[in-house]
Amino acid sequence: MLDQSSRRSGPDPLTEMLRGLRLEGVDYARYQMTTPWCLLFPAQPAARLHFMAERGCWLRTPEGEWCRLEQGDAVLMPRGVEHALASEPGLPATPNGHCAFQHCCGEIAEARGGGSGEADGEATLFFSASLCFNVDAQHPMLRMMPELMWVHEMAVAEPAIPALLTTMACELALDRVGAGGILTRLADVVAAALIRSWVERGCGTATGWVAAARDPDIGRVLAAIHLSPSENWTVDALARVMHASRSAFAERFASVVGETPARYVLQVQMHQARQWLERDNLRITAVARRLGYDSEASFSRAFKRVIGKPPSHFRNTEPPIRATRPVDASPAGSASGRLADHNPPSVRRDDHEHPPAID
Numbered sequence: 001m002l003d004q005s006s007r008r009s010g011p012d013p014l015t016e017m018l019r020g021l022r023l024e025g026v027d028y029a030r031y032q033m034t035t036p037w038c039l040l041f042p043a044q045p046a047a048r049l050h051f052m053a054e055r056g057c058w059l060r061t062p063e064g065e066w067c068r069l070e071q072g073d074a075v076l077m078p079r080g081v082e083h084a085l086a087s088e089p090g091l092p093a094t095p096n097g098h099c100a101f102q103h104c105c106g107e108i109a110e111a112r113g114g115g116s117g118e119a120d121g122e123a124t125l126f127f128s129a130s131l132c133f134n135v136d137a138q139h140p141m142l143r144m145m146p147e148l149m150w151v152h153e154m155a156v157a158e159p160a161i162p163a164l165l166t167t168m169a170c171e172l173a174l175d176r177v178g179a180g181g182i183l184t185r186l187a188d189v190v191a192a193a194l195i196r197s198w199v200e201r202g203c204g205t206a207t208g209w210v211a212a213a214r215d216p217d218i219g220r221v222l223a224a225i226h227l228s229p230s231e232n233w234t235v236d237a238l239a240r241v242m243h244a245s246r247s248a249f250a251e252r253f254a255s256v257v258g259e260t261p262a263r264y265v266l267q268v269q270m271h272q273a274r275q276w277l278e279r280d281n282l283r284i285t286a287v288a289r290r291l292g293y294d295s296e297a298s299f300s301r302a303f304k305r306v307i308g309k310p311p312s313h314f315r316n317t318e319p320p321i322r323a324t325r326p327v328d329a330s331p332a333g334s335a336s337g338r339l340a341d342h343n344p345p346s347v348r349r350d351d352h353e354h355p356p357a358i359d
Contacts, residue, residue, distance in 0.1 A: 027130040028183050029109040030169070031099070032123045033057075037114030038086035040093035047131040047142075048077040049191055050085065051165055054125035060084040060093070062147050069150075074161065076149040076194045078142050080130075087114070087124065127165060129187045134279075139271040144212075144257075151194060158193045165190070217242045218256045221249075225265055229272040230290045233265045270306035273299075277314040284311045 027046075033039070041048060050059075056070040062081045066089035069075065077083065084093040099113030114123075135142060151158075164186050171179040212218045221241050225233055238261050239249035253261045269291050276282045276290070288299035303311045 022134040027109075028168075028187065029101075029111055029128045031111045031113075031126050031128060033087065033099075033112075033126075034114040034116065034123045035087040036091055037098075037124075038084060038091035038093040039099075040084045040095050041082065041128075042095060043082040044080040044130065045132075046080050047133060047191070048080050048083075049127075049129045049131055049187070049194070050075050051127045051161070051190070052124070053127060053165060053169075055122060057124050057126065058086045058089050059150075060086065060089075066090075067150070072162070074151050074190075074194050076191060077147060078133075078145040078149065079147060081147045083148070085126070127168065129190075131187065131191055134275060135271055139267075145195075149194060161190060161193060212256055215256055217244070218253055221253065221261075222257075222264075225268055229268050230292070232292055233261075235261050238265075266302065267306055270303050273303055273311065274307055274314055277311055281315075284315055287311070 031039075050069075051074045052069050052071050054071060056068060056073065059067045059069050059075060060083055061067060062083060069085075086093065099111040101109050101111050103109065133139075133142065168183055168186055171182055212222050221238050224231075224238070224241050231237075235250055236246055238253075239246045242249050242252075244252070250261060253264075257264055273287045273291060276287045277284065282290075284300070285296050288296050291299065293299035293302070300311055
């Protein structure tokens, strides 16, 4: 086991793990809503981020409970679960919320809607983004996160967030060249700061990814796995990373993460394999070879056991449509119809550009 001085050297495990989590596309929308209003955000593969810039609103959680979001609060749904935002609890929710969408800064959507605002005459302003991570929602790193990360008084807990969002608003208002690319990078930082803030302040005694991120020993092991998924990670090799005996490591890993080291490594490797097949269009034999399998057949069996479908399903289909259009940042995507009619350009990074890491 490492002593305390050794643990303090080098990057912390959370930073190391977040380096393996990348954003490949961002949809962004600026909402100005007057009372009464209620927006339904259906479930989607991409993560969803909201930040309350002016005034607050009510959030209906996936469990159906209503919670108050104050100005400066932020909320992240890593797996894009269904939820609603409203001016008051109990209002009927609709996907488009009677919003009128228009382009702002070329690729960015601006939405205005709600009622007449006769009650107070003031509008609620919030920012919403759909975040496409480089891993799917069932990847161990995202699966271990809660459905909802909610940070109160975000402006106080993370002073950089308001400045970042002010910069976003400036990019929207000025309609400057390259604003879409700048906004995607700013959203990367916002999402990473929210995850970090939640881990530091709100996770309590949670197990899985959160507990591992805070654990100096297991966190270091998970960082090694995620940074080098194609490594031959045996239990002995992982125990050496933690500087512990094989039995002590295996017991500690299972108690913190909630599953065995072998199972966790297999899931990480198969989800990485899916990315290589679906995103990079690698051949199945090449992927099997990268992960150390002797045959394509043995790799395919392991892949199907974790993912639920054979690797050929992903190799022979077109890459999934990323959430990279402003219409997708609206509660129901193109279902609202209004923004889709404008045929907005996609917010896409250059195909040869590597997406920035969330460090």
